[in-house]
Amino acid sequence: MAIQALLAKCPRGLSARGLVVNASAGRTGKLPTMRKVVIVRNSTGSLGRLAERLSASGVAWEEVHPLRGDPVPPADEIGTLVLMGGIMGAYETDTFPFLVDEMDAARLLVRKGRPVLGICLGSQLLAAALGGRAYPADRPEVGAVASELTPAGMRHPVVSQVGGRKVFAMHQDTFDLPPDSELLASSDRFPQAFAHGSALAIQFHPETHNDEAGQWAEDSSDMVERAGSSLEEFEAGMEDAGQELAEGAYGLFDAWIEGLDG
Secondary structure, rough: HHHHHHHOOOOOOOEOOOOEEEOOOOOOOOOOOOOOOEEEEEEOOOOOOOOOHHHHOOOOOOOEOOOHHHOOOHHHHHHEEEEEEOOOOOOOOOOHHHHHHHHHHHHHHHHOOOOOEEOOOOHHHHHHHHOOEEEEEEEEEEEEEEEEEEEHHHHHOHHHHOOEEEEEEEEEEEOOHHHHOOEEEEEOEEEEEEEOOOOOOOOOOOOOOOHHHHHHHHHHHHHHHHOOOOHHHHHHHHHHHHHHHHHHHHHEEEEEEEEHOO
């Protein structure tokens, strides 16, 4: 499907291959070329809690929108890279060639030891870029899901923040871990987080508020059904887990941002 057709089909909510939100949050405009925080937004979606915590910490960032024609900056100009979710699979590089640029930048930054964070599609891009594989799952995973930390995850300064809490997941692709990676967390069906050098990959969505998640579910009720759930079950599960979802997400982003100073 052509890029413009995908954009027209998915103005907000969840699209065929990722997550999209109605509102836009963040800071745009050019920053100094060295050591800048670059957030690659592969959809029209909100940055949600991530933007809130960056702003609260006084961290400026530059947004890049490849679907609008923005080029991914050269790795030498990036201090920290964030790869967000999108409306495509990490393997759809023929249709979305800019995904190759994102993976190349991520790979080079990891070699330089610079921080890279991947969320949902971003985690799948990291897996593929670093020698793993991204591919369609047998069926989607949606809603507030229990995520179990591995021993490495319990020690990890960022992912340990969601220990003992549910996380919000909504995806229909998954990944195999790259070589020399550490699995940090998993649900009963999928890997949820891994670390590889300076890269942190998170399959779930800590940035997403419950009202946005509910909109995605309504806009993609077929995906919810294919996951073996219903809108009523989805909404009830998210409401019940609302506090722990928020606490874990804010703790995760605070710890990640604090680590940028290290």
